[in-house]
Each structure stands twice: as structure tokens, then as C-alpha cells.
Amino acid sequence: xxxxxxxxxxxxxxxxxxxxxxxxxxxxxxxxxxxxxxxxxxxxxxxxxxxxxxxxxxxxxxxxxxxxxxxxxxxxxxxxxxxxxxxxxxxxxxxxxxxxxxxxxxxxxxxxxxxxxxxxxxxxxxxxxxxxxxxxxxxxxxxxxxxxxxxxxxxxxxxxxxxxxxxxxxxxxxxxxxxxxxxxxxxxxxxxxxxxxxxxxxxxxxxxxxxxxxxxxxxxxxxxxxxxxxxxxxxxxxxxxxxxxxxxxxxxxxxxxxxxxxxxxxxxxxxxxxxxxxxxxxxxxxxxxxxxxxxxxxxxxxxxxxxxxxxxxxxxxxxxxxxxxxxxxxxxxxxxxxxxxxxxxxxxxxxxxxxxxxxxxxxxxxxxxxxxxxxxxxxxxxxxxxxxxxxxxxxxxxxxxxxxxxxxxxxxxxxxxxxxxxxxxx
Numbered sequence: 001x002x003x004x005x006x007x008x009x010x011x012x013x014x015x016x017x018x019x020x021x022x023x024x025x026x027x028x029x030x031x032x033x034x035x036x037x038x039x040x041x042x043x044x045x046x047x048x049x050x051x052x053x054x055x056x057x058x059x060x061x062x063x064x065x066x067x068x069x070x071x072x073x074x075x076x077x078x079x080x081x082x083x084x085x086x087x088x089x090x091x092x093x094x095x096x097x098x099x100x101x102x103x104x105x106x107x108x109x110x111x112x113x114x115x116x117x118x119x120x121x122x123x124x125x126x127x128x129x130x131x132x133x134x135x136x137x138x139x140x141x142x143x144x145x146x147x148x149x150x151x152x153x154x155x156x157x158x159x160x161x162x163x164x165x166x167x168x169x170x171x172x173x174x175x176x177x178x179x180x181x182x183x184x185x186x187x188x189x190x191x192x193x194x195x196x197x198x199x200x201x202x203x204x205x206x207x208x209x210x211x212x213x214x215x216x217x218x219x220x221x222x223x224x225x226x227x228x229x230x231x232x233x234x235x236x237x238x239x240x241x242x243x244x245x246x247x248x249x250x251x252x253x254x255x256x257x258x259x260x261x262x263x264x265x266x267x268x269x270x271x272x273x274x275x276x277x278x279x280x281x282x283x284x285x286x287x288x289x290x291x292x293x294x295x296x297x298x299x300x301x302x303x304x305x306x307x308x309x310x311x312x313x314x315x316x317x318x319x320x321x322x323x324x325x326x327x328x329x330x331x332x333x334x335x336x337x338x339x340x341x342x343x344x345x346x347x348x349x350x351x352x353x354x355x356x357x358x359x360x361x362x363x364x365x366x367x368x369x370x371x372x373x374x375x376x377x378x379x380x381x382x383x384x385x386x387x388x389x390x391x392x393x394x395x396x397x398x399x400x401x402x403x404x405x406x407x408x409x410x411x412x413x414x415x416x417x418x419x420x421x422x423x424x425x426x
Contacts, residue, residue, distance in 0.1 A: 006097040008055030014088035024049040041065035106153035167197035182206040190251030249285030260289040
């Protein structure tokens, strides 16, 4: 029977420089899928390539040859000596391969546990395999179970709860202070990467009127255009304090950019409306003394890191529940997979047809009380002979060794036609 095998490397086994070299674009992935499947050692195949991992999920009846083929093709596609990536490769088969893909899709194996992007990336990889017709009965079932399991982990645990990035943690704090960020005005001081991410989170939460103050005005104009906002010069920051609700500091300035006396002056004009400062700069942009003013709130990068660390710990605790769900799913898939072997399918088919025949014979014989015991025995023998003859050709077909790549299709079709599996879960 075909074996499920997974080969790959990820952020735990390979540095980013190696992952970049091995990564596949969509066009490259399409070519690779077809080339992989042309190998006699590989049956079905799905290729997953993200910034943190490259994994090849396949079926084979010759694992050593399949593994060597993948290594050789990776070397050929990427023009990288096998010795440079071989040590970073992990190889899983059987239940270990199934468990691994379930964990990856459930974000239990991610750099940031609970991140939602990986499930979508695996769905895209599976879509590419179906378009290229490199996924069949086994991997179709496995990937459907993978998506089902990942959704269970997401819905039945808190693995995706709590902010685990500095930028997102800052916005979650803002929501606690304001209740809602809808319609809030934002001043972005500087144009650091984390500050840009924070603004993207703010916009998703329906904040508006993004103002950008950058030392290089042209850079500020360019960034403001990206967020459909407006740019101001550094000298205009004190005026902006009167009208904005959230200030994000991320400059490279060695000195404070916003000071306590500036904020104190505007608080009366603001009629004490809350003013929220997110200081992601090192050294700090925002005067810590501002925190002593009424309705002014400052969180610097250390405050945010403490929140993130606590939230990561919470996610790790929830991940334990996710691991249990994955283990249950592996057991269920193993039960289905074992039934895909020829012998259990033939036995299940014979039992089903035999039980139907016996049931119908018994119903009929109850109304034929005048028959002798010999007559009853003859009728039962006839039913048994008919059952054997009906199942003779299907049994020979299922036992045939001449179509190993298609055997799983025939077995799957047989089990569906005769409803041999009670478990309808996907």
C-alpha cells in the first residue's frame, strides 16, 4: 500500500538564507509538482512553500527512492548542492507525517504559535496540486482532514487569542482605553516598520485621519499617501496634539520628540479627552513624565514586550489543548487509512453483502412456513453462492497488483459505493 511521506525544512532547522534559496514561487511550484509526479517513485504530491518553510507531502510505494528523488530534484530546481540543505531536512512518514501536517495547519509548529496565515497558505498549496492534478485519493482525504482539524483547533482553543506582536499589542491596549478605535485620529511620528504595522492594525479597526510627521518630509508624504492620510512637518507636531487621539512614535531621534509641557498645554484645549501614546522608538520619543498627566497614557516597547510575553505564554497553554485535538485526528485518519488496504475493504464488502442477503432471505422465509428444513437449507446455500459469484470479479480487481498507483482510487470508490465507512467527517 502507498505510504504517506513528508520532507521539509523550516525556521527551526534552516536559517533564513537557506530558506530563501529553497523557496518556490507559484510558477516554480507548478513546474516542480509535475516533475515530482513524473518520477516512478512518487504517486501523489503537494508542495508547500512559505517564508518559514518548504515541505513536500507525497505518497510512495518506495520511500528511499522517493526521498532520493526529492533531494535530487531540489538540487536541480534550485541549483544548490544537496550537502547544503540535506542536514536541515526532516523526514516524516505514516502517522508522524499526518501529525506534522495537522500541527502545521493548526499553527502549532509556527514561529508565532496561533498565527492564522499558515492555514490559508496550505489551502493555496492544495489548490495548486488539484489544478495540476498531482493530488489524489490519499492526499485529498488527508488535506480535507487537515483543514477540518485546523478549524477545530482554532475554534475550540484560545490559540489565536491575545496579541503576540508589539504592534498588535499596542493597538489592543488602545482598544481597552477607548473602547472602540472607530473614527480615532492617528499621528504617526517617524516611519519605522513596527509603527507602519501598528497603523495597518488601526485602519483595520476603523481608525481614520492618519497624519504622518517625518523628519524627511518627502518620505512622510509617500507614507501618508499609502494610508490615504496627510503629511505634516515636524514643527507642526504640537498643533496636531490638539486634534489626534493616538500618537505612535518610531523615530531614530536621540532626543525626546514629544515633551510633557507640550502635552500639558493641549489637554485643556482637548477638554481632557484621552490621549494615547505608543512609543516604539529606542531611545524613546515620548517623555515618560507625560504618564503623570490626567487622561494621558504612554506605553513604551518594554511595556508592550511584557504584554506580548504574557500573551505568548497564554497561547502556549492553549496549544496543549490543540495538541490533544491533533492526536485525536491522527487516530481517526489512521482508522480510515487502514481501511484503505485491500483486505479490510474486501472483508467489509463481503460482510455487508452477506448480511443484506441473509436479512432478506430471513424476511422471505418467515412467510414460507410450509417449506421443509432441506428446502430452507437449499435456499440459504443458493443465496450464499450468489453472493460469492457477485463479489468474485470486484474481489479480483481489488486484489490485482497491476495498478498500484490506482489501487487507492478503486478502494476508495468501493467504500463509497457500498457505504463501508460510517464516519462522514471531513
